[in-house]
Amino acid sequence: MLERYHRELLNFLSRQVNDRDTAADLAQESFVRVLAAQQAGQAVLDMRALLYRTARNLVIDQHRRNEVRRHDDLDALPEDQHPSAPQHLQPEDALAAQQVIRAYVATIEALPERCREAFVLHVFDDFTHAQIARHMGISTSMVEKHVVRAMVACKLCERRLRGELAPGQGEAGDPGHRRGAPN
Secondary structure, three states: OHHHHHHHHHHHHHHHHOOHHHHHHHHHHHHHHHHHHHHOOOOOOOHHHHHHHHHHHHHHHHHHHHHHHHHHHHHHOOHHHOOOOOHHHOHHHHHHHHHHHHHHHHHHHOOOHHHHHHHHHHHOOOOOHHHHHHHHOOOHHHHHHHHHHHHHHHHHHHHHHOOOOOOOOOOOOOOOOOOOOOO
């Protein structure tokens, strides 16, 4: 049995673990377990299938042990050397992202209803200006004005978020706001 399947099993395991020495150890352990099962009186109908199943299970066990060791090694590191979560999962960044989203949503919700509807259809539903005009029963020119107005509001929101404008600055009714004046 050993001569018949050894090289084949060794090649299979080498591809699985990418290490010839480890593969040899796993192949030997597979043979030992199959022979032990045979000697215990267990009927082995397909020796090759049992060898491969045993070898595959040993590879899985080894992978699990390596993962546990890797986690144990991380636990042994000083606290300041632990790998951190990806940037987008950091609590401060997640909170900041939520605040940005809330600011944009509030800006869009504050738009006049028809302006908001045109903007949402254009940006989120990917309608063309002509499709929006037909859908809303208005001219394409009016759709363009609504979309531009909404985009200007979003741009002002972005500038406020970056700290370039004070809250409320740049809006109609703001004493420093002039039509056509750069913000």
